[in-house]
Amino acid sequence: MDGTPETRLRRGWTTGACATAAVKAALFHLWGDGFPKTVSITLPKGETPQFPLAHTAGGDTWAEAGVEKDAGDDPDVTHGALIIARVENGSQGVRFHAGQGVGMVTKAGLPIAVGEAAINPVPRQMMENIVSECARRFGRTPAVEITISVPGGAELAKKTWNPRLGIEGGISILGTTGVVRPFSCAAWIASIHRGIDVARADGLSHVAGCTGATSERVVQEMMHLPDHAMLDMGDFAGGLLKYLAKHPIDRITIGGGIGKMTKLAQGARDLHSKRSQVDFGILSNWAVASGLPNVEDANTALEAVGRAGDALAEIVAERARAHVAQLLGDAAVQPSTVVIDRAGRVLATAGL
Structure with missing residues (x-):
């Protein structure tokens, strides 16, 4: 990052990175080890940030964990939002769903098809990688239903481009590197x-x-x-x-x-x-x-x-x-x- 130690801006983590960390924490609980206090993930460029959990809940067939988004010094409207991932055992591969506060795609032209949850390709891939990693660790089949929710996300989305882009009902889960660079x-x-x-x-x-x-x-x-x-x-x-x-x-x-x-x-x-x-x-x-x-x-x-x-x-x-x-x-x-x-x-x- 540019700047002197006194002026250097603090970077943060994307909603996609937060969702991936939440998925990993929820899978730890669902598949056997209970919720960790913090969770580490590997981002596309090799960074391995640690995320504290801000929310946990679980039952016999499901678990969910939440991470509070820290956008660093970037004036991101989703800074401080709680990104919650709910995981349930599935029957075929990894499937994604939009929970409360996560948008649905209603117009063509975006990297996600119409009718799908507004979870972009790189975050999807990151979460799929975590599912595979956890499945190997716990001896499970990598078949999971993932629902991402952001309480208050529908209101936050009004401050973003989503309504113009045809993403309705909430924010998007974004990020190509997992890192938010201030004033990018x-x-x-x-x-x-x-x-x-x-x-x-x-x-x-x-x-x-x-x-x-x-x-x-x-x-x-x-x-x-x-x-x-x-x-x-x-x-x-x-x-x-x-x-x-x-x-x-x-x-x-x-x-x-x-x-x-x-x-x-x-x-x-x-x-x-x-x-x-x-x-x-x-x-x-x-x-x-x-x-x-x-x-x-x-x-x-x-x-x-x-x-x-x-x-x-x-x-x-x-x-x-x-x-x-x-x-x-x-x-x-x-x-x-x-x-x-x-x-x-x-x-x-x-x-x-």
Whole structure:
């Protein structure tokens, strides 16, 4: 992890890792050794974290264990959630079920089939490996019914992408490495990719990526787009457009405030304030070349537009559209842009 010992952020564990640890603890009880105080699992990259148990229960034919998710220093909405695994002897292989607070897949395009519990492939594989490991240890047949539950998961899911992706009733059990890395750009970009996959599978011809809630609301209302057409782009314009270039949809509208759209117009792919800045010299050159006032000493792009008028925002919208087209390359995608101010007023559009 980056940073000095004083500033290094603490990593955490995914819901998939927590569920796998809970399955192992429950199998220990069901198949003979009782519940351990802590349980260790091996993650896909070889790490072996220890998980304390926060919940245990059992009967003659079943057992369940729960692990409280620790997301480290990441602002994960599932931090502190109790991930419970209930195991029962089965008759054929390992089968997964969605308990309370775990979603069901209702739309195509996700890595799990419609009608299945929203437990992603890597967590499923991790749990299947644990079943095989425990079956060998206790001399059992590796045939188990696994139900994963997350009390309160339905409410947590409202703060995630799940409703837009067609995952209903709760959260997803996720993770490809088992590790939550604080403020992970990769995790956000992966969710953007899943949004594109779902939109394509549903046959949508127009999607939008916006930098924030206000621009998203404005663009959705302008274009009359359904919720699952709205890709939660945030600052990751490059991550969205790179994937869309390989997995095209007929139309893409990129919307945002004048500041971030100016950065996009000037060639930025990551629009976060720590990773890109407005070049006011370039912005002023655009203005002067079009007969508008010099705005090189402006403090913000919004101030620059306030001086030069909406004509400057129109220049930004067109140049941002041109950069989007460049990032899309030869993909058969028609780009457009919408630029707004802080109040949500549309300053300019291009390509509509």
